[in-house]
Amino acid sequence: MIEAFIKRKKTLSTQLTVVISILVLGMMGLFWLANNTLLEKYYVYNKQKEMISVYRMVDKAAIDDMLSDENFAVTLQKKCVSANIDTVVFNKYGKVIIEGASDNDEVFRLLLEASMSSYPDDYHDIKLTKKKDERLGTEYIIINNRLVDGNFVYMKTPLESIKESVGISNRFFGICGIVAVLAGCMFAYVISRSMTKPIRRMTELSTKIAQLDFEAKYKDTKNSASEVSELGEHMNELSRTLEQTISDLKIANNELKRDIQKKEEIDDMRKEFLSNVSHELKTPLALISGYAEGLREAVNDDEESRNFYCDVIMDETDKMNRMVMKLLSLNKLEFGNDVVEMGRFDLTEVISGVISSSALLAQKNNVTLQFDYDKPVYVSGDMFKIEEVVTNYISNAINHCICGEIITVKYIMTDKLVRVSVFNPGEVIPKESLDKIWTKFYKVDKARTREYGGSGIGLSIVKAIMESHHRAYGVVNHDNGVEFWFELELFIANNK
Template sequence: MKKRLDIKSLKFKLWKYFVLFAATIMIILWLLQIVFLNTYYKSMKANEIKKIGDNLVLEYGNDNFEDTIYKISFSRGIIIQILNNDGIPIFPMNVFGENRPPRIDPMAMEMFIDKLVNDEQGKTLYTTEDPRLRRPTIVYGAILKEKNGENLYLYINGLLDPVDSTTSVLKNQLIIVTIISLILAIGLSFIIATKISRPITQVTEAASVLAKGDYNVIFEKGDYTEIDNLVATLNYTTIELSKTEELRRDLIANVSHDLRTPLTLIKSYAEMIRDISGNNPEKRQSHVNVIIEESDRLTGLVNDILDLSKMQSGLSQIDYIEFDIVKTTKDILKRFLILTERDGFTFELNCDDEIKVFGDEKKIEQVIYNLLSNAVNFTGVNKLVYIDIKNLGDYVQFEVKDTGKGIPKEELNHIWDRYYMVGKSHKRAVIGTGLGLSIVKSILIAHDSNFGVDSSINQGTTFWFQLKTK
């Protein structure tokens, strides 16, 4: 199917602008060469004669003044004379074999003298019709003061050559030049517009493929730096979108796993209560406890998802106060006593008795709890977790270290992602929901805090963050 002409396309607009530009240039050329040529010629001729006249006025009285008049007259093709009050030429004395040049027409002389007398600077420049030649001429005049008080007059007369024949020749040439220029402009502008718009069209087509969910598309570079920068950005975007899509699939799979497990347990133990242990208080209590624990786990997962969503959407307010981070940590550790008593976990706290920091106490409490939960889930068989709180003057550094297998360097930057698991293996956490580190990252970014992770294979992992003390 033949494509319709898109008048809003870049290709069409570039082509149109190039053609309009060429047409504008040709219109200006026509105006300058045909319409304004005669006016321009008269102006140039008048300026030329005026310049000659002004220079002669300055040179009047020099010994070689008459030679200068001869040279200029022959080289420029103009009449230069010095007249007395009667209009009789007294300079030059001999022109073309005559003793004196012919006397100026009395009426012309009267008009000439009248214009000079009425001019404040004693100079005049005007265009008139020569009665003898019946052609327009430019007349320049200036009053020359003599020592005896007598006035002499510099008279310059230059013919205005007709430019009609020149205009006719130019017109014929311009017609040919205009036709050739417009044809070339249309052709070349189409080629240039096509070349410029082609990489943009290719990028658009590739973007359409990307919009359909194909993240394997590659944006190809063009011949222009701007297009190359755009292509590089889009290729980077494609890679990031591909990672996001992979993360989304993992998130759905992992959340589904974390939802399915407690729901299955809740249903199973509820059925057991109904069918088996309903009349046995001890068994019933045990089964009810499992249901409560799994319900709490589901509640925690939903709350973590909501907290993460709030933090990443900027809806959560940070309320800065001064608080004792040591006391906050000790209060949090009390919530892990059940793990100490039941599962043998050990939490070793190293810090001063009191360390004040500035931050949102509730949210920093969530950060510490999540880091401890993460350490519990990944510490070694000795079930030992270290907590170090270091007062470094202007800020406090909080560290949580486990004794687990460690994290490969290439995966350190990904552990803050939601549900990212080292080695991509998702397992049921001892405590927490798998969203803890994402929540930690969001809260610390909101606090404008420095944070990071250090890890060595088979030597454990240390998570740290810093808070200001002032």
């Protein structure tokens, strides 16, 4: 029943208060029961011992012939009064020798009559008997015995006083018991609250940890038991471990999300790549197939027509070959398979070389390449890859420049960097296409790109090369044309 009651309670302090209160109440109940059932018997037992003690004192005085002594009479009187025992010693003629009781003559007359009615012949036995006064309804404990000197002693004490004392004692014990139970309950409540305070704090801490609030910590107090303090430290350690673990999991989760996103981007790029390659190869393959079929069927028998057919096939084959080579180069750059060999080289010499090799294409498109800088500019980078960047910029400018205009190549120098700028007059790039031109196969003007054999890969290669060098690059629209640029670190800056 107690267990069921405790289970209905929610807090530990309430359970402790209830248990301690029940224990206090149970102990007080046991004491009260013992008091009511055993106290009277214990009083009677002690009263009998007192009567026997008084009897032996009188018997010893009879042996020592001290019964007539005044001092003994006073001592006996005090003893009998304090123990509430009426005592009378008399001879065989009924004459009182000594008495120990109140001064009420009526009492002694009654005692004497009762003692003379019957008395034992043997003085060796001390017999205690109970006798009830029918007139008063009072019960007494009586000793009626012969002394060793032949005199008689008669002792009597009322049981009514014992019962009254027991009743008073029980009532007083009941009042004290109620006070003790109330005080015990209050004490149990205070103690249980004090003892469970650290546990309540840890409960609050565990709730905050469950809500991922790792700022909350258990702070020890002086009145905490060592086991509670140790548990609090373990809770703090658990909080720190959980915080670190959750942080690691979040980092791992973010990395996983990035990996998934990257995989999805790669899948999209792969699909787009296949689609673009298929589209780019479709036209040259169709031309090659058509002109090859015309040659086989001898559509035109004259040599000039056959040569034209062969030139078309060779031209389309060359375009396909250049596109495949660019794709292979771009693939190596994007996947990190192509090592960037950093070194010192003269950028002016590289640009001059590219301009010289592009002179024929510039002449064909009726444009002029202008680069007036003739001093060496030493930079750090991969010379062959930077040469490819310059080649792509210049060839792209030639193919998009207005006929008869001038393409300008120049430097913009700073303390540590040099910016190479390639400006070609012509149509500007639409604003929505500025960020897309670096994407593989993207073409602003597809018809024009097809006209000069562009594949839309050149600027993607520029992007990959410059990112592998960790250097800036970009494009700027002007009112009269487009400027492409990239930056490199001056070699002299490395030694400062």
